[in-house]
Structure formats: C-alpha cells, structure tokens
Amino acid sequence: MTRSNADSRVSVVITTYERPELCKRAVRSVQAQTFEPREIIIVEDASETDLETWLDREVPNATYVRHEENRGLAAARNTGFNHATGEYVAYLDDDDEWKPERLERQLKVLEGPSPDEQTKLGVIYCGVERQSPEGETLSTSLPENEGNLAASIREVGASTYPSTFLFTAEALEDVGGFDESLPSSIDHDIWMQLAVAGYEARRVMDALVVTYVSDRAQMTTNTERRIAGVQQYIEKWGPTYKEWFGEAKGKAYADRYYARVIARLAATNLVSGDVWDFWIASKSIFETSEETAYNISVLMKSVGRRMASIILPQQAKQGFRELL
Incomplete structure (x- = not known):
C-alpha cells in the first residue's frame, strides 16, 4: 500500500471506554490509511484495560491519555483535541473503523476550487456503511449537509454520522469544542455550534467509515x-x-x-x-x-x-x- 508522508496536517483522535479489542481494530484502520496522519491520540475514559501496554508495543509513537474518572464522550473528544497539534482533527469512535482512503479522500476536497473569502471551513465529512458483526452490509448513508451549515440545517436538518468528521482545529477552538454538559446529541450540538458561528461543511459522497450494528455498550447513555x-x-x-x-x-x-x-x-x-x-x-x-x-x-x-x-x-x- 502506498502511503504519503508529504503532508502531515491531520491529528487523529480515538476515544474509547471498556472496549480494548475494538479500539485496537480502530487503531489498525488508522495505521492502514493511504495518508499517514501527523499523530494518533487515544483517549481512554477511565476504563481498566491492557490498551496502554498494547500501544506501547504495537504503536509506540501514539499518544495515550487516560481519564482517572469517567467523564463521557464529549470530554474524551476535548481531551484528544487539547493534545492535538495538527491543522485538522479527525475523530474515530472505538467501535468503528475507517476504510484505507478515508483521510486521503477528505483532504483532496481541500484541493478543489477555493471557497468565497467570506466563508469559513469548519468540517469535511463523508458517508458511513453499517455492517453486522459478521461483516454483512446493512445500509449506507451519505452526507446531506454542504456549504453554509446554518442554511443547510434549516433546509435538510443536521446530517451527522459517527467517525466521519475532519474538523479544522481553528473552528473547534473557536466554538469551544464539544459541550461536556450534554450527555448525548453531541454531534448535532457541534454542528449547531459551527452553524451559528458561520462555518461551512464540505462532503465526500462516499461511505469511507464502517460502523457495526450490534447491542453494543456505548460511551453515551442508557x-x-x-x-x-x-x-x-x-x-x-x-x-x-x-x-x-x-x-x-x-x-x-x-x-x-x-x-x-x-x-x-x-x-x-x-x-x-x-x-x-x-x-x-x-x-x-x-x-x-x-x-x-x-x-x-x-x-x-x-x-x-x-x-x-x-x-x-x-x-x-x-x-x-x-x-x-
């Protein structure tokens, strides 16, 4: 597989809680990217696993951070962002994985026509493919929001999919990151924060993320x-x-x-x-x-x-x- 090391603008943040084997699969999908990211940051939200030992052995260049107390998904994402040094931040939930061209395809969007000077890029995202634990494709969803987020949300609603986001670090910093007071709906919330701050979204009309449909314990809520x-x-x-x-x-x-x-x-x-x-x-x-x-x-x-x-x-x- 050909990997490009010429442009390391992306920090990858993986959040995890009590699912070390799934998280390892997620990490491997980042390692398999055709575009090599600047850094991989794994945030474990207070669970007790062998993940740190595995990372030391298998991914020694990764940054491992662990919360001493369980603080939830929004806080874990913010912790990852606070450790990120890239111009862009790509998030991955521990029970999902990326197809190899995920980062490369999203970054190619930046090579297109320059936006109007008045627009502000907040996020690039893609579609998601839902699979059974046995690997059967159950459904595919493609992104709907494009351009000015406020206008797009008013027209079609907030279209967000897990593990598909490539945010500009500048935009995340501007809106203050994810709202840690919310126990759920944090993806729609960050969409709304970007919308009211005047940011735009761009999209890749392909399913570059695989999420598995199962009776999984999530980092969100009962x-x-x-x-x-x-x-x-x-x-x-x-x-x-x-x-x-x-x-x-x-x-x-x-x-x-x-x-x-x-x-x-x-x-x-x-x-x-x-x-x-x-x-x-x-x-x-x-x-x-x-x-x-x-x-x-x-x-x-x-x-x-x-x-x-x-x-x-x-x-x-x-x-x-x-x-x-």
Whole structure:
C-alpha cells in the first residue's frame, strides 16, 4: 500500500471506554490509511484495560491519555483535541473503523476550487456503511449537509454520522469544542455550534467509515439518560430554531427532531428485547409533541427499519428501506 508522508496536517483522535479489542481494530484502520496522519491520540475514559501496554508495543509513537474518572464522550473528544497539534482533527469512535482512503479522500476536497473569502471551513465529512458483526452490509448513508451549515440545517436538518468528521482545529477552538454538559446529541450540538458561528461543511459522497450494528455498550447513555440528554439539547437550541423558523414552526421543528431521535432509540430497545425501555422512549415522544400522526409514523418507520436490518435478507432489506 502506498502511503504519503508529504503532508502531515491531520491529528487523529480515538476515544474509547471498556472496549480494548475494538479500539485496537480502530487503531489498525488508522495505521492502514493511504495518508499517514501527523499523530494518533487515544483517549481512554477511565476504563481498566491492557490498551496502554498494547500501544506501547504495537504503536509506540501514539499518544495515550487516560481519564482517572469517567467523564463521557464529549470530554474524551476535548481531551484528544487539547493534545492535538495538527491543522485538522479527525475523530474515530472505538467501535468503528475507517476504510484505507478515508483521510486521503477528505483532504483532496481541500484541493478543489477555493471557497468565497467570506466563508469559513469548519468540517469535511463523508458517508458511513453499517455492517453486522459478521461483516454483512446493512445500509449506507451519505452526507446531506454542504456549504453554509446554518442554511443547510434549516433546509435538510443536521446530517451527522459517527467517525466521519475532519474538523479544522481553528473552528473547534473557536466554538469551544464539544459541550461536556450534554450527555448525548453531541454531534448535532457541534454542528449547531459551527452553524451559528458561520462555518461551512464540505462532503465526500462516499461511505469511507464502517460502523457495526450490534447491542453494543456505548460511551453515551442508557435510555433515561439518553432521553434527558436530548431534552437538554432541545432546551439549548430551541431558541435558535425559533429564531430561524418563527415561534410555532420552531417548536414544531424541535418536536420533530426529538421524535426522530427518540424513535430510533425506542426501535433499538424493542428489537433488543427491552420492552420496558421501548415503552419509556415511546411514551416520552407523545408527552413532548402533540403531533400524534407524525409521532406514530416516525416510530413505526424506525421500528420497521431496525427490524428489517436484522431479519430480512440483504436484497429485501434494501427494498424495504426504499418503501419507508
């Protein structure tokens, strides 16, 4: 494999919690990049594993940082950023991996036509391919946001995918990094922070990240904390939505956002057999929004998609998603 060492502008930050074997896979996917990054920074959020010993042996040039207390994903990402020295910062969650050309393809976006002098580049991102633990492709999602983030979010919503972000360090510094007070929705939150600060997004229309769909323990939250986190996010950005859309439409926008996010959580709980958590999540949707028809629709679609990804053969899955 050909690797380029001519341009080391990128710091890679991998965040991990109690999943050393998955994190090792993530690290290997960075080592396999066709573009060699400036540095690899691994932040372990207070878990007790053999990861540091493995890194000393296998990736001696990597920077390992460990939180003494569990502080959550946003804090882990900020810690990584505080140790980064590159012009750009690429994030990778420990249970995902990059395809070999991920960094190279994103950096090539910078070689395109120069943007208007009034624009500020905040992030370049790409699509994601979801696979089963056995390696079967379940779905692919491509980025939707491009150009001025505020305008794009108003038009199509916030389109974020895990482990796809290549931020400019300048933009992250400007907005103060990730909001550590939020237990969830931190990717949408950083999108909104960049949007209100006037930044733009660019995209690579290809799935260069693989994320695995399973009953995995995440660095985010359980059901009740996840619900509380999304409610906190809505409280934070609800006023901005109302500025953008007006009082009534702004509230409707926030309510529908909440319904979509919590419906996905409810669907995951249901197919995992957590009927009580499914009920808690579903109930919270109807308690938050009076748009009963929309709530039922988004909940049914989320459950249908989640069940299809597990039960149906691959060709039928694609057709089922197109119907939904």
